[in-house]
Amino acid sequence: MTTPVIGVFALQGDVREHVRTLEGIGADVVPVRRPEDIDGIAGLVLPGGESTTMYKLAAAFDLLEPLRKAVAAGLPAYGSCAGMIMLADTIQDGIDGQHTIGGLDIVVRRNAFGRQVDSFEADLDFAEVDGGPVHAVFIRAPWVEDIGAGVQVLARVEGGPADGRVVAVRGGADGQLLATSFHPELTGDARVHELFLRMVRERS
Numbered sequence: 001m002t003t004p005v006i007g008v009f010a011l012q013g014d015v016r017e018h019v020r021t022l023e024g025i026g027a028d029v030v031p032v033r034r035p036e037d038i039d040g041i042a043g044l045v046l047p048g049g050e051s052t053t054m055y056k057l058a059a060a061f062d063l064l065e066p067l068r069k070a071v072a073a074g075l076p077a078y079g080s081c082a083g084m085i086m087l088a089d090t091i092q093d094g095i096d097g098q099h100t101i102g103g104l105d106i107v108v109r110r111n112a113f114g115r116q117v118d119s120f121e122a123d124l125d126f127a128e129v130d131g132g133p134v135h136a137v138f139i140r141a142p143w144v145e146d147i148g149a150g151v152q153v154l155a156r157v158e159g160g161p162a163d164g165r166v167v168a169v170r171g172g173a174d175g176q177l178l179a180t181s182f183h184p185e186l187t188g189d190a191r192v193h194e195l196f197l198r199m200v201r202e203r204s
């Protein structure tokens with residue numbers, strides 16, 4: 001089996017944690033900081049961090065348009081937390097003028113869980129991931145407020161004040177886009193990244 005080259009958006013966020021997780025399951029990983037770094041990658045990971053800063057830096061480094069074009073042209077991508085926001089077509093509670101890469105027909109609400117539960121952990125049933133629940137770490141996380149036709153819900157919060165909220169989805173024209181409100185890169189469980197690598201391999 002060929003080793004897919006995965007680019008990790010590396011201008012802001014928990015880049016190292018994604019790189020470590022991806023390398024641990026056999027991917028070749030390159031940092032994406034400039035438009036030319038996109039050439040030759042088979043998949044793109046957008047880390048957790050701060051989407052407003054990611055947006056500003058991506059625009060300042062002339063990376064936003066090239067990333068938009070690549071994702072619109074079918075490049076598989078996975079975003080965790082701020083990365084989910086970056087892949088969403090529509091944001092609620094963004095800052096003025098905040099734009100995204102887009103491609104995923106969802107509405108996300110930034111910092112949706114509110115103050116009392118703005119960081120928490122939960123075990124989630126995750127469709128397409130075998131081997132039991134996924135332990136999810138949420139840090140000032142968004143949730144998915146609405147999904148378009150063709151977007152598949154992979155996980156929801158169960159119980160508590162956010163019961164039923166959608167926190168993992170798969171979409172895009174060919175189901176090549178994956179997004180989670182939480183951070184699998186922080187828990188040492190690589191099953192969500194493995195799902196993404198399977199999605200990348202399906203396409204290449």
Ligand code: GLN
Pocket residue numbers: 047048049050051052080081082083085110111139140141142
């Ligand atoms: N609240 C952050 C944002 O809006 C996301 C937080 C995270 O990635 N842990 O971008």
